[in-house]
Amino acid sequence: MEGKMNNLQCLVLNRSFLPFDIINWQKAITLEFLGRCLTLEYHPFKKIKSAKKEWNLPIVVKVNSIKSTLVTGSPTRMMIYYRDDFRCAYCGKILRDSELTIDHVIPKSKGGKWKWDNLVTCCRECNAKKKEEIWVPKFVTPAKPKFLFPKYIKAKRSVEPEVLNIWNKYIPPSTTKLIVIK
Numbered sequence: 001m002e003g004k005m006n007n008l009q010c011l012v013l014n015r016s017f018l019p020f021d022i023i024n025w026q027k028a029i030t031l032e033f034l035g036r037c038l039t040l041e042y043h044p045f046k047k048i049k050s051a052k053k054e055w056n057l058p059i060v061v062k063v064n065s066i067k068s069t070l071v072t073g074s075p076t077r078m079m080i081y082y083r084d085d086f087r088c089a090y091c092g093k094i095l096r097d098s099e100l101t102i103d104h105v106i107p108k109s110k111g112g113k114w115k116w117d118n119l120v121t122c123c124r125e126c127n128a129k130k131k132e133e134i135w136v137p138k139f140v141t142p143a144k145p146k147f148l149f150p151k152y153i154k155a156k157r158s159v160e161p162e163v164l165n166i167w168n169k170y171i172p173p174s175t176t177k178l179i180v181i182k
């Protein structure tokens with residue numbers, strides 16, 4: 001098999017058809033071989049070949065799990081970064097988590113709380129300028145997402161566009177864009 005096999009990944013749905021995990025192709029083929037999943041989609045053009053046989057590559061499977069990526073409760077710092085795609089709310093720069101901070105849109109000193117709709121990702125530069133002011137976030141939507149799926153957010157950067165198109169049929173819109181429900 002030629003090409004970049006490392007990028008071949010498989011989206012895993014739970015028993016309610018909601019995505020909750022991404023696994024490598026070896027694990028996906030094993031699940032299928034053991035009859036532990038229902039394969040919903042195969043790779044549109046790649047197959048695994050040996051001397052005598054070829055296998056289709058599962059790219060979306062459903063398993064009998066109740067795990068989910070539904071968001072409940074109060075956010076952590078990393079959940080805010082993932083919701084905002086590691087982008088500063090005020091200047092739009094995308095940075096690593098070590099270069100980012102969490103900003104209270106309404107500052108703590110003015111009664112702003114640690115809540116989904118009052119927290120945004122912010123670079124150190126903007127945070128230092130903003131101080132105790134109230135700025136309107138331009139690049140992110142400070143609201144509670146219905147779903148948060150960090151593995152998908154990472155994987156969609158490396159997966160082939162044809163595969164991403166198929167995956168996106170199974171991804172709730174609030175995970176791909178920030179159409180969010182409070």
Ligand SMILES: [Zn+2]
Pocket residue numbers: 088089090091092093122123124125126127
């Ligand atoms: Zn900034």
